[in-house]
Amino acid sequence: MRTTALLGPAAGQGAVQLMHGKVVLAVINDQSGVYADIGGKHGVEAVKMAVEDFVKKYGPNAVGGPIEVLSADHQNKPDVGASKAAEFYDRNNANAVIDVPTSSVGIAIAHVAAQKHRLFLNVGAATKALTNEDCNKYTFHWAYDTYMLAHGTGTEVTKRIGKKWYVVYPNYAYGQDMNRSFSAAIEKAGGKVMLSDATPFPNETEDFSTFLIKARTLRPGGVTVLGAMQAGQDLTNLVKQFNEFGLRQQGINLAIGLLFISDIHSLTPAALEGTIYTTAWEWNLDKQAREWSDRFFARDKTRPSFTVAGNYSATWQYLEAVRRTGTDDPDKIVAALEGYKFNDFFVRNGEVRKQDHAVIHDAYLAQVKAPGDVKEPWDYVRILNTIPANEAFQPLSENTCHMAR
Amino acid sequence: MEIVLVQVFNGLISGAFYALLSLGLAVIFGMLRVVNFMHGALYMLGAFGAYLLGVQLGVSFWWALIISPLAVAAVGFLLERALLRRLYDLNVLYNLLLTFGLTLVIQDAMRLRFGVQGVPYSIPAQLRGAVLIGFMFFPTYRLFVLGFSVLVCLGVWWLIEHTRVGMIIRASTENPVLTRALGVDVDRWIPLVFAFGVALAGLAGVLAAPMRNVSPLMGADLIITTFAIVVIGGMGSILGSVVTGFFVGVLSALGAVYYPPAANTLVFIVMAIVLLFRPSGLFGSPEAG
Numbered sequence: 001m002r003t004t005a006l007l008g009p010a011a012g013q014g015a016v017q018l019m020h021g022k023v024v025l026a027v028i029n030d031q032s033g034v035y036a037d038i039g040g041k042h043g044v045e046a047v048k049m050a051v052e053d054f055v056k057k058y059g060p061n062a063v064g065g066p067i068e069v070l071s072a073d074h075q076n077k078p079d080v081g082a083s084k085a086a087e088f089y090d091r092n093n094a095n096a097v098i099d100v101p102t103s104s105v106g107i108a109i110a111h112v113a114a115q116k117h118r119l120f121l122n123v124g125a126a127t128k129a130l131t132n133e134d135c136n137k138y139t140f141h142w143a144y145d146t147y148m149l150a151h152g153t154g155t156e157v158t159k160r161i162g163k164k165w166y167v168v169y170p171n172y173a174y175g176q177d178m179n180r181s182f183s184a185a186i187e188k189a190g191g192k193v194m195l196s197d198a199t200p201f202p203n204e205t206e207d208f209s210t211f212l213i214k215a216r217t218l219r220p221g222g223v224t225v226l227g228a229m230q231a232g233q234d235l236t237n238l239v240k241q242f243n244e245f246g247l248r249q250q251g252i253n254l255a256i257g258l259l260f261i262s263d264i265h266s267l268t269p270a271a272l273e274g275t276i277y278t279t280a281w282e283w284n285l286d287k288q289a290r291e292w293s294d295r296f297f298a299r300d301k302t303r304p305s306f307t308v309a310g311n312y313s314a315t316w317q318y319l320e321a322v323r324r325t326g327t328d329d330p331d332k333i334v335a336a337l338e339g340y341k342f343n344d345f346f347v348r349n350g351e352v353r354k355q356d357h358a359v360i361h362d363a364y365l366a367q368v369k370a371p372g373d374v375k376e377p378w379d380y381v382r383i384l385n386t387i388p389a390n391e392a393f394q395p396l397s398e399n400t401c402h403m404a405r
Numbered sequence: 406m407e408i409v410l411v412q413v414f415n416g417l418i419s420g421a422f423y424a425l426l427s428l429g430l431a432v433i434f435g436m437l438r439v440v441n442f443m444h445g446a447l448y449m450l451g452a453f454g455a456y457l458l459g460v461q462l463g464v465s466f467w468w469a470l471i472i473s474p475l476a477v478a479a480v481g482f483l484l485e486r487a488l489l490r491r492l493y494d495l496n497v498l499y500n501l502l503l504t505f506g507l508t509l510v511i512q513d514a515m516r517l518r519f520g521v522q523g524v525p526y527s528i529p530a531q532l533r534g535a536v537l538i539g540f541m542f543f544p545t546y547r548l549f550v551l552g553f554s555v556l557v558c559l560g561v562w563w564l565i566e567h568t569r570v571g572m573i574i575r576a577s578t579e580n581p582v583l584t585r586a587l588g589v590d591v592d593r594w595i596p597l598v599f600a601f602g603v604a605l606a607g608l609a610g611v612l613a614a615p616m617r618n619v620s621p622l623m624g625a626d627l628i629i630t631t632f633a634i635v636v637i638g639g640m641g642s643i644l645g646s647v648v649t650g651f652f653v654g655v656l657s658a659l660g661a662v663y664y665p666p667a668a669n670t671l672v673f674i675v676m677a678i679v680l681l682f683r684p685s686g687l688f689g690s691p692e693a694g
Contacts, residue, residue: 032513034622037522171666200669204626206617209415210661210668217408236523236618244528244544244616246535266522 016064017327019093023067025051025315026088028081028109029099029124031073034202034232038260038305039124043099044071045300046308050315063322070094074105081105082112089116095328096121096318099311103127103174110139118330121318123310126258127177128394131356135401137334140357143310143346144280146174146181147394148363149257152278152387154185154227156365157255161276162224163191166215168208168238169229169257170201178229178257186227194218201234208238212245215252222251229257239267248274260305264368264380272368279366281306281346282381292345303378306346313346349389355396355404363392410540412658418547420654421554422609426627427634427646428561429605435578435641436598438497439489442504444631445624446511447603451477451610452619453515456526466529470611477607478600485599508625515621523620532615550612557608558647565643574598578641630669633676639689649687 027047031040051067070092074081081100088094089112096119100106106125113120114136121140122130128145158165165186169175175198183193195218197211215226226247230238235256242254259277283293283303292312296304321336322328338354350361365384374380396404426444433441454473458464464472484507492499528546535542565571576584577591585591610624617623634653638645653672661668679687 032516032521034521036516037520197665199665202626204630204669205419205657206613206623206627207415207419207658209418210412210658210665213408213411213415214662232521233523233618233620233622236620240616240618244546246542246544262522266525268525271525 015326016322018063018065019328022065023063023319023322023328024088024092024094025067025069025318026085026092026094026097027069027071027099027311028074028084028088028097028105029071029101030076031071033076035076035101035124037262037266039099039101039307039311042300042302042304042308043124043311044069046296046304046312047071047098047315049296049299050312050319054316054319058323063319063328067319068092074100074102076102076105078104078108082108085109085112085120086116089113089118095119095330098314099124099307101125101307103129103177104172106130107134107173110134110136113138119318119333121314123314124307126174128181129173129177131353131358131394132400135356135403137357137403138330140314140337140352140359142314142359143307144363145358145393146177148280148392149278150178150181150185151394152363152365152392153255153257153276154182154191155189156278156384157225157227157253157276158186158189158191161253161255164221164223165191165193165225165227165255166211166218166223167193167196167227167229168199168211169196170203170231170234171198172201174231175201175229182227182229182257191225194223199230199234203234203237206237208234208241209245212238212241212247215247216250224251225253225255227255227257231258235259235263236267239271243271259368260307261303261378261380262305265303265378268371269368269374269380270371273370275368276384277366277368278387279306279364279381280361281309282364282366282383283309284379284381285364285383288345309346313344316344317342351389353393353396356399356401357403358393360389360393362389363387407540408662409659411543412662413655414538414543414551415547416655416658417651418551418654419658420651421551422613422627422650423631423634423654424558424647424650425554425605425609425612426631427638427650428558428643429602429609430631430635431638431641431643431646432561432565432574432605433599433602434635435643436574437489437493437595439500439504439599440497440632441599441602442501442628443484443508443511444603444606445626445628446508447477447481447606447624448610448613448627449515449621449624450480450511451607452526452614452617452623453519453524453610454607455611455614456524456619459526460524466611466615470608473611474604474607477610478604481603482596482600485596489599490595512621512625519621521620521622523618523623526614526619528615546615550616554609554612557605561605562643562647570594630672633672637672637676637679637686639686642686642688642690645686645688 027044029039029043048069072084085097098121101124103125123142126146128147130141169179256277284290321333325332325336337352340352342350348362352359366381451473454476455469458469532546535544634649638649657668660671
């Protein structure tokens, strides 16, 4: 489960002082379970690519020593993830843990990072707890969070498409968080959540028809939007059955809490046509994104999801911070990242917010294209509008992070 | 009230899958005394069979409905001849472990090749849309699944109750030693019965492909509930597995209306209660249990 890429010569004497003679980056994510296709090995590949590009740009002595990339599978289990992180920090002197999808695992590793005083650059986990009640000095939240998803999709769909919602969410930390965030955003935008139901997670019966039929029978007036917070296999089952029951033809629109390009690829655009969702990035967003994605495609043979791209961005910005400060001392890196404003192929109008360590940046409201509008493989999404960085993420006034006070 | 009626119907659809799967498990357990943990993985292979036939060879759903289960049967036949039969003389736990190990191998091999997200498979053109069934419009494909699986279950029941092959299966299930003594070559039938049992899983997989996510892990969750059904129905009982399959489908569908979080748990509560009062299951005879 561990791959090592040693790059550059053994520690040379550069301007940068490294505590252990090298920089070690550890990717921990789901490499075998439901989230393996949105990140997994592709996420590891993105970190390696960032390291290679960095060495190419600044030379083999870019950070004063070799850069090593380690990886491990957390199997979506918080205890596995936390012990893996502790091992990487203690035994491998890892400078930073990167990625970590699955909110419960992300929270567990944030606590390990705080205890070990080492960096945790979270990209994959969605829960906004990482920048609220579970925030800490050494944890940064890179690509997206539940607030961003709910605020974007909940608000916009309520304004544009329908005001009466029925929300179904998987019954675990992420789903409950999504349900709360969505309900708040919908009500704020003048909509109404007629009912929200927790579905079993994972749904062993593979059947969502109960909830789909319920959506149709809710009174008075019926619902106009079904908000689905499921992910992975559960989401695929739900969408397939949504189409089977022809709910769209009966005036019920589908809004999805979290949708990745790989989900659309697997379900086909025909099954998701017209679905509106919020995304942190798309591979063909603009020329710069596309250029990067083409290079990634050349080595990985797949189009990157936004968490894969986020891994590259987080790795790059970390290495830049090491160069800027001339050290890999975690406290100095934290100081260098706090308040830092930057742009790269992934992050637009970005800022590492000092108060809660959320990396805020532009987000996008997207819609799945009709099959007829798809011009090339993986070209599934139309960007409806850009949500500016300062609106896309949770305002500091609502934030509960102890660092913000 | 409408929602209860609809749910009963939907439960029957879920039940159809349970019935086909547990029927295969029951036939295999009855004859071989093997608890086939691979059943979920073979269900998955059946679905992927339909997908590959469709994508690679342009074979329609209808042909896939025949070819894919046969291919799964062939896989089952080969595995039985190559591996399972070597462990018949040992404790039944050995074959349980073997089939569990094979499940992991099959799932991971498919995962390496296809990833975890799943592959698309759509409903055949003839069965798209919905029909009015008195109180509501119901997806045509679901009605087909229900009708088709009821026919298959009846067919299997007829085969076992009214044909010579069925008589041999029943006799070997009841008492293999005595059946051998009467001159029946029981061993010759074992790989065929196994292949037949797993073909039913493959068939369920093909039926699931248009309405469920076709992914390497699709059978992994389902198999636990299916085992519970076989235990409730009585290990090895044909009638028990079918009736309980449909019953559990309806039960969890209705559970989902009134208290969704408990929908998946209901079957295990029923299992616990049944085991307390009838350890050999609802339809099982004490000997077979």
